[in-house]
Amino acid sequence: MTLLLEHLDLLMLAMSLLMLLFGYPAAFTLGGVALVFAGIGFFSGAAPTMGAIPIRLFGIISNETLIAVPLFIVMGIVLKKARIAEDLLTALGWLFRKVPGGLSVSVTVVGALLAASTGIVGATVVTMGLISLPSLL
Incomplete structure (x- = not known):
């Protein structure tokens, strides 16, 4: 299991490429694969800092250039x-x-x-x- 968690980033890249090769739209593929692997990382304990995502999103939204x-x-x-x-x-x-x-x-x-x-x-x-x-x- 630890070997799987160590290479979660490579698995995510491989899954993204595989889904794109199957012909799924890029937006749905990238978003869906990111959500699936975020869930895997969160529930396995590999990514315990998921609580910082709302703070980062607020920082992006309040960026004066992006307004x-x-x-x-x-x-x-x-x-x-x-x-x-x-x-x-x-x-x-x-x-x-x-x-x-x-x-x-x-x-x-x-x-x-x-x-x-x-x-x-x-x-x-x-x-x-x-x-x-x-x-x-």
Whole structure:
């Protein structure tokens, strides 16, 4: 039994990889395997400090940097539902219609504005690619 408890971390990794190879979704696999092995560790006495988890969760929730994440999500939803990016791209495309490469200039300007307003540059790149691809083709 002690050999099993000594290698609980390797067993957890192996179980996670096995579940992922079977095709289970990653979120459910990682969460489920973590809960199962946390229970095994707690009930076997290998992890007696499970009482510190609520304190750590409160520390994560009260982190000032992470408070902005829900606001970024709300900003992205507002931009998507209101179709602001598409309207802005259309307006700037019309404004730069006589400039050589005007549509690409307007895509760059709208991308810069969206990246600054949403705060997540990677999501803005994907969004701008989806919005501007039909126009650029």
